[in-house]
Amino acid sequence: MKVLVTGGLGFIGSHTVVELQNKGFEVVIIDNLSNSSIEVLDGITTITGVKPHFEKIDLREKSEVVRFFETHKDIAGVIHFAASKAVGESVKEPLMYYENNINTLVYVLQELSKLEKQNFIFSSSCTVYGQADELPITENAPVKPAESPYGNTKQIGEEIIRDTCKINSQLKSIALRYFNPIGAHPSAEIGELPIGVPQNLVPYITQTAIGIREQLSVFGGDYDTPDGTCIRDYIHVVDLAKAHVVALERLMENKNLSNYEVFNLGTGKGSSVLEAIKSFDKVSGKKLKYQIVGRREGDVTAAYADTTKANDVLGWKTKLTLDDAMASAWKWEQKIRNK
Ligand code: WQD
Numbered sequence: 003m004k005v006l007v008t009g010g011l012g013f014i015g016s017h018t019v020v021e022l023q024n025k026g027f028e029v030v031i032i033d034n035l036s037n038s039s040i041e042v043l044d045g046i047t048t049i050t051g052v053k054p055h056f057e058k059i060d061l062r063e064k065s066e067v068v069r070f071f072e073t074h075k076d077i078a079g080v081i082h083f084a085a086s087k088a089v090g091e092s093v094k095e096p097l098m099y100y101e102n103n104i105n106t107l108v109y110v111l112q113e114l115s116k117l118e119k120q121n122f123i124f125s126s127s128c129t130v131y132g133q134a135d136e137l138p139i140t141e142n143a144p145v146k147p148a149e150s151p152y153g154n155t156k157q158i159g160e161e162i163i164r165d166t167c168k169i170n171s172q173l174k175s176i177a178l179r180y181f182n183p184i185g186a187h188p189s190a191e192i193g194e195l196p197i198g199v200p201q202n203l204v205p206y207i208t209q210t211a212i213g214i215r216e217q218l219s220v221f222g223g224d225y226d227t228p229d230g231t232c233i234r235d236y237i238h239v240v241d242l243a244k245a246h247v248v249a250l251e252r253l254m255e256n257k258n259l260s261n262y263e264v265f266n267l268g269t270g271k272g273s274s275v276l277e278a279i280k281s282f283d284k285v286s287g288k289k290l291k292y293q294i295v296g297r298r299e300g301d302v303t304a305a306y307a308d309t310t311k312a313n314d315v316l317g318w319k320t321k322l323t324l325d326d327a328m329a330s331a332w333k334w335e336q337k338i339r340n341k
Pocket of ligand 1: 087089127128129181182183201202203204206218219220221222232233234275298301
C-alpha cells in the first residue's frame, strides 16, 4: 500500500520511511529540502534496497498540493512531518512558523479529505504540555499556553485535526507527541543533520566530541533536580520511527477507538543533562568538555512520558536505551565527518 511521508527526508521522517519500507509499504516522500538534503534519499535506499519515490514540493504552495494529490489518489495513509521545528527560531520568525506549520497542514488535510482512504498520522510534541504539574506526563495532562510559536503550531495543529475529525468521520487520525528524539540508524547511513549551530543537546555533544565545537554549555545547574540539570525523556529515533508504523497500521486495520487519538512517545525514563553526558562518555570512550552556564530561556525543569497508553493501547514500547542512542549518534557523527 502507498503511504505519503511529508518531510520524509528529515531526521525523524527518514527513519520512519526506512521502517515503512521494512514493513513492505510503498513510500512516496514529499520534501522541500529546506531543512534536509537529497543525499538522505541515497541513505534510505542503501539501508532498504528500495528507493522511495521523491517529489520536491513546497506544501505552502496550495496548487502544488492539489496537483500532487490528484496524481496520487491511491494513497492509503499520510504521515505528516513537514514543519519547521526550531524553538528559538520560531520566537524570532513567528509568521514563518505559522505559515509553514499551519497552512501546509490545512492544505494536506483538505486534499486528503477527497481520497477514499483517510488515515493521518501527525507529528506532535511533548512541548504542548509545557512544564507539566505531574510527572510522568500522561496524555490527559493539560495542554498549557505554548512557550514558543513552534509549540503553539503543534497545539493548533492538533486542534485543527481534532475539529476536522469531528465533522469528517472518514478521517481517522493519531497525534504522536514525541519527547526528545535522539540518535541515528545503526547503519550510520542516515541520522540528524542540524544546519548551523545545533540547538539540541545530542548533536551539540557529538559535534563537541568530534572537534567542531569548543565545548558544550550546560544550560543551568541549579534546577530542582537531583544533579541540578534539566531532565528529559531521550527516545531513540528508530524506536520512535517504529511507533509511526504501528500507529498507521492501527488506523488501516480500524483498531482505533475514536477517529482522533493522542499518544505520548517516550521511554518513560527521565535523564538529566549530566547523565546524558555520562552516557556519551561511556559509549564513546571520550571525556566530553563542558561547562555549566546560565539557564536557557523557555526550558522546563523536567519532562518524561507516562508510557502506559502507548504500551497498552497502541501496543508499542521502546526497546533501545540511552546508551544505544548515544552510541548511534556518535557513530553517525564520525561517519559524516569521515573520521
Ligand atoms: C535538552 C536539554 C537543554 C543544548 C526541544 C523542543 C522539542 C523537540 C526537541 C522538536 C535541555 C539542554 C541543550 C545545549 C544544553 N524539538 N541543552 N546545552 O529543549 O528539551 O526540546 O527539542 O520537536 O519540541 O522543545 O531539547 O535538546 O534543545 O535540550 O544544556 O547546547 O539539554 O537545556 O535541558 P528540548 P534540547
